[in-house]
Each structure stands twice: as structure tokens, then as C-alpha cells.
Amino acid sequence: MxxxxxxxxxxxxxxxxxxxxxTNYLHTLAWWQALRRHGHDVPMARIHRAIGMGADRLLDAVLGERRRRTEDRAIADAHGALYAAWYENLxxxxxxxxxxxxxxxxxxxxxxxxxxxxxxxxxxxxxxxxxxxxxxxxxxxxxxxxxxxxxxxxxxxxxxxxxxxxxxxxxxxxxxxxxxxxxxxxxxxxxxxxxxxxxxxxxxxxxxxxxxxxxxxxxxxxxxxxxxx
CATH class of the missing domain: 3.40.50.1000 (HAD superfamily/HAD-like)
Structure with a gap:
């Protein structure tokens, strides 16, 4: 109070x-590309369902909690760089x-x-x-x-x-x-x-x-x- x-x-x-x-579908595409760069082939539909979460929760949702967490930062950074390419089109x-x-x-x-x-x-x-x-x-x-x-x-x-x-x-x-x-x-x-x-x-x-x-x-x-x- x-x-x-x-x-x-x-x-x-x-x-x-x-x-x-x-931006949601652009985020979906950027996460899909970032995940593929790190060897994860995840359907876009599954990624889209997780959009709205932060990177921590999203990676739990699409890769599972037993994933290699040591690569989380690299995947998130890749997403950020890929998404940034769309800034002028948002x-x-x-x-x-x-x-x-x-x-x-x-x-x-x-x-x-x-x-x-x-x-x-x-x-x-x-x-x-x-x-x-x-x-x-x-x-x-x-x-x-x-x-x-x-x-x-x-x-x-x-x-x-x-x-x-x-x-x-x-x-x-x-x-x-x-x-x-x-x-x-x-x-x-x-x-x-x-x-x-x-x-x-x-x-x-x-x-x-x-x-x-x-x-x-x-x-x-x-x-x-x-x-x-």
C-alpha cells in the first residue's frame, strides 16, 4: 500500500x-533461425506458442528444461542480432x-x-x-x-x-x-x-x-x- x-x-x-x-512473427522467425544455427530444428508453430515469454522461459518451452543451458546465451544473442535486422521495418x-x-x-x-x-x-x-x-x-x-x-x-x-x-x-x-x-x-x-x-x-x-x-x-x-x- x-x-x-x-x-x-x-x-x-x-x-x-x-x-x-x-513483431511476433518476426520474433518467431529470428528464434527459429537462431536455434537452427545451434543445431536445433524446432517447428515455428512451437516457437510461436512461446512468444511473449522472456528468453529464459522460451528456451525451456521449445527445447525442454534438460537442454544444454551453456548455449542459452549464444542462442539468445543470435536471436537478438537476427531480430535487429528487422528494426527499420517494424x-x-x-x-x-x-x-x-x-x-x-x-x-x-x-x-x-x-x-x-x-x-x-x-x-x-x-x-x-x-x-x-x-x-x-x-x-x-x-x-x-x-x-x-x-x-x-x-x-x-x-x-x-x-x-x-x-x-x-x-x-x-x-x-x-x-x-x-x-x-x-x-x-x-x-x-x-x-x-x-x-x-x-x-x-x-x-x-x-x-x-x-x-x-x-x-x-x-x-x-x-x-x-x-
């Missing part, structure tokens, strides 16, 4: 990849920047809560052109355990001094929904990452929208209409 028992100002936490910027989803500004205009503190590397978060943050309303941002390097663990969500809340009961999370994967739920936040799911409506709802999403623009259009009937304080 905040000092002297005062309620914190509401926080709107946003995942980045697949939620605000169209594009925000329609309505993403406008959504962040509309949320801030309604009194929310806007936080980017991503499991990606600090460099990757910086690259996509620049595309959003909304720094004036983004109060904080996290990356996978800020915590020991990434999504679906709640650590990143909790770190994002701490960055702006917000409590779970005063916050909402927006994401595109079941890992976002699960991480938010474990941290005590409701989660709005978007379909732009390639996860189905049923999967997001089954994971616990309180609302599922087609994309950022669809959420923007119904913002005033959504959990983002206005913070309670």
Missing part, C-alpha cells in the same frame, strides 16, 4: 510485442499510439511491461512516438523470471508506485494474461499476436478485442475507461 494509506494513481500496463507493435499497429495517449488522457499512468531485451524495447518504443505519455518501461533484464511469472508486472507497478487493484494490463498472449493474474491485475487481450480469443478468455482475460484500434473505439466501456482514483 502507498504511504499513509493513500490510494495509488491508476496504472495501465502494456505489453509491447504483438500488442502495440507487429511498424506499430493501427491505433496503438492513439490508444496510449487516450489512456493517459483519462488519468492512467502508462507503463510498457515487456519481457524483451532492453535494446528491443528501446527500438519499438521509438516507433510508438508516445514518450510524452509513457512514464516507465521494463525489459526482461529487470527481473530473474519473465512472463508468465508475475515479476515483470510487479516491477512495472513498482516503477510508478501503483497497486494491483488500481491497475489494468493489456497484452496479446496467454503468458501476459497469466502474469497479470498472478500479480492480481485484470488483463485485456488483443488478437494481434496470433493467440485465439478462446485461449485468451480461457487464460482469464476480462475482455478480448481484435486490436489496439478496436480497444480504442470501446475504451469508455472497457476497464480502461478511467482509473478509480
Amino acid at each position: 502507498t504511504a499513509h494509506g493513500a490510494r495509488s494513481r491508476g496504472a495501465a500496463l502494456f505489453d509491447v510485442d504483438g500488442t502495440l507493435v507487429d 511498424r506499430p499497429f493501427e491505433g496503438a499510439t492513439e490508444l496510449l495517449r487516450a489512456v493517459a488522457a483519462r488519468g492512467w499512468r502508462v507503463v510498457l511491461a515487456s519481457s524483451a531485451s532492453e535494446e528491443e524495447v528501446a527500438a519499438v518504443r521509438g516507433l510508438l512516438d508516445a514518450d510524452e505519455v509513457i512514464e516507465a518501461a521494463t525489459s526482461g533484464g529487470d527481473v530473474d523470471a519473465t512472463k508468465p511469472a508475475p515479476d515483470l508486472v510487479e516491477t512495472a507497478l513498482e516503477a510508478v508506485g501503483a497497486e494491483p487493484e488500481d491497475a489494468v494490463f493489456v497484452g496479446d498472449t496467454v503468458w501476459d494474461v497469466e502474469a497479470a493474474g498472478r500479480a492480481g491485475l485484470p488483463c485485456i487481450g488483443l488478437l494481434t499476436g496470433g493467440t485465439t480469443r478462446a485461449e485468451l478468455e480461457d487464460a482469464g482475460a476480462v475482455l478480448v478485442c481484435e486490436d489496439a484500434m478496436a480497444l480504442l473505439r470501446r475504451i469508455d466501456t472497457s476497464p480502461l475507461r478511467r482509473p478509480s482514483r
